[in-house]
Amino acid sequence: MSVEQTTPRTGSTETHEPPAYVQTGDKVKVLNRLRRIEGQVRGLQRMVEQDSYCIDVLTQVSATSAALRGVALELLDEHLHHCVRHAVEDGSSAEARLAEASAAVARLVRS
Amino acid sequence: MSVEQTTPRTGSTETHEPPAYVQTGDKVKVLNRLRRIEGQVRGLQRMVEQDSYCIDVLTQVSATSAALRGVALELLDEHLHHCVRHAVEDGSSAEARLAEASAAVARLVRS
Amino acid sequence: MSVEQTTPRTGSTETHEPPAYVQTGDKVKVLNRLRRIEGQVRGLQRMVEQDSYCIDVLTQVSATSAALRGVALELLDEHLHHCVRHAVEDGSSAEARLAEASAAVARLVRS
Amino acid sequence: MSVEQTTPRTGSTETHEPPAYVQTGDKVKVLNRLRRIEGQVRGLQRMVEQDSYCIDVLTQVSATSAALRGVALELLDEHLHHCVRHAVEDGSSAEARLAEASAAVARLVRS
Numbered sequence: 001m002s003v004e005q006t007t008p009r010t011g012s013t014e015t016h017e018p019p020a021y022v023q024t025g026d027k028v029k030v031l032n033r034l035r036r037i038e039g040q041v042r043g044l045q046r047m048v049e050q051d052s053y054c055i056d057v058l059t060q061v062s063a064t065s066a067a068l069r070g071v072a073l074e075l076l077d078e079h080l081h082h083c084v085r086h087a088v089e090d091g092s093s094a095e096a097r098l099a100e101a102s103a104a105v106a107r108l109v110r111s
Numbered sequence: 112m113s114v115e116q117t118t119p120r121t122g123s124t125e126t127h128e129p130p131a132y133v134q135t136g137d138k139v140k141v142l143n144r145l146r147r148i149e150g151q152v153r154g155l156q157r158m159v160e161q162d163s164y165c166i167d168v169l170t171q172v173s174a175t176s177a178a179l180r181g182v183a184l185e186l187l188d189e190h191l192h193h194c195v196r197h198a199v200e201d202g203s204s205a206e207a208r209l210a211e212a213s214a215a216v217a218r219l220v221r222s
Numbered sequence: 223m224s225v226e227q228t229t230p231r232t233g234s235t236e237t238h239e240p241p242a243y244v245q246t247g248d249k250v251k252v253l254n255r256l257r258r259i260e261g262q263v264r265g266l267q268r269m270v271e272q273d274s275y276c277i278d279v280l281t282q283v284s285a286t287s288a289a290l291r292g293v294a295l296e297l298l299d300e301h302l303h304h305c306v307r308h309a310v311e312d313g314s315s316a317e318a319r320l321a322e323a324s325a326a327v328a329r330l331v332r333s
Numbered sequence: 334m335s336v337e338q339t340t341p342r343t344g345s346t347e348t349h350e351p352p353a354y355v356q357t358g359d360k361v362k363v364l365n366r367l368r369r370i371e372g373q374v375r376g377l378q379r380m381v382e383q384d385s386y387c388i389d390v391l392t393q394v395s396a397t398s399a400a401l402r403g404v405a406l407e408l409l410d411e412h413l414h415h416c417v418r419h420a421v422e423d424g425s426s427a428e429a430r431l432a433e434a435s436a437a438v439a440r441l442v443r444s
Binding site: 022027030031035038041042044045046048049054055057058059061062063064065066068069071072075076079081083100101104107108110111 | 131138141142145146148149151152155156159160165166168170172173174175176177179180182183186187189190194211212215218219221222
Binding site for chain 4: 221
């Protein structure tokens with residue numbers, strides 16, 4: 001979800017810290033999705049409070065889960081295209097970034 | 112999400128409308144879980160706003176997905192034990208309730 | 223996936239054993255699906271042996287997983303409509319069958 | 334499923350074809366896993382043929398799904414560490430390989 005810094009990395013030892021978030025457009029898009037998901041979760045609370053039929057609640061839970069999964073896939077896609085790519089090109093932390101991305105996929109698949 | 116009304120159904124036993132929510136304890140538990148999930152989703156927004164490292168965001172998305180899935184499984188468990196059981200015992204809408212529960216599981220598994 | 227016995231249950235102590243498989247049509251359908259899945263898994267082995275491109279292998283793994291999930295959903299659907307329904311109507315083991323079905327859904331969702 | 338050929342690529346460095354499978358150790362490991370999964374699928378057929386209890390069949394389906402998912406994660410891990418890394422280092426097809434890996438993750442998560 002992040003990558004190159006907007007300010008140049010001046011070659012200090014901070015080079016190897018995980019790169020920060022950058023693409024403003026992506027960030028706005030992800031935040032909008034998360035706000036919609038927050039709205040869905042609040043809607044679920046209202047449904048339960050108002051004694052909605054359980055199957056209707058479940059349908060909304062499934063929709064919310066799918067939306068959350070969509071955010072995860074977008075974050076991962078950005079991460080691969082930016083952080084991982086950058087690390088491999090840079091060479092300094094390629095192995096660590098690849099292992100970490102792979103572990104994140106495993107957690108996601110199992111969540 | 113469940114079964115008999117807390118207010119007595121003054122109608123006849125033929126009331127075939129989907130039963131409303133009842134078990135107050137379960138309702139409170141589900142609401143608490145949903146509120147925690149809402150907090151998790153807001154935490155995700157803060158992480159993105161503060162340029163958290165993408166893998167850390169992803170880990171939290173996976174945790175939130177797992178929590179949502181837990182709510183779904185609890186709702187489904189209650190639904191089977193109450194609505195579905197009630198419908199089968201009653202006999203009036205067993206087939207419809209079973210088909211509906213089965214479809215909800217399929218949506219859940221694919222979400 | 224199974225249910226009522228074709229031979230009448232004569233009220234012996236065997237009544238509470240899990241009901242055996244019954245619907246021949248469903249059984250044939252499930253077996254055919256499983257045979258296709260076995261073919262898919264063998265196809266995967268050939269792909270790996272022949273050094274197929276990893277993404278192509280992964281695509282086939284995803285297709286095989288989806289097919290397996292389809293079998294699971296069909297088995298569960300039958301189970302709800304037959305075993306669980308029967309147990310609730312019978313009254314003898316409703317609670318046990320419902321809890322067991324619910325646990326099976328949880329395993330499936332997490333697999 | 335991975336990267337450099339065991340036989341030297343005698344062509345130029347512009348060989349942009351997808352790299353073939355290489356690491357013999359990984360290949361053997363993946364094949365062994367797939368053979369075990371094939372055995373599990375055959376075991377499922379026997380269970381259905383012998384009228385095993387539906388919940389027991391479902392439990393085995395879940396175990397087989399989990400095993401298949403394990404293979405997918407291993408393939409993906411190798412793919413990231415070899416094909417994707419190689420493509421990024423090489424620079425020639427980084428974008429295509431990253432997009433393709435990301436799409437494979439999405440299919441896997443949804444399967």
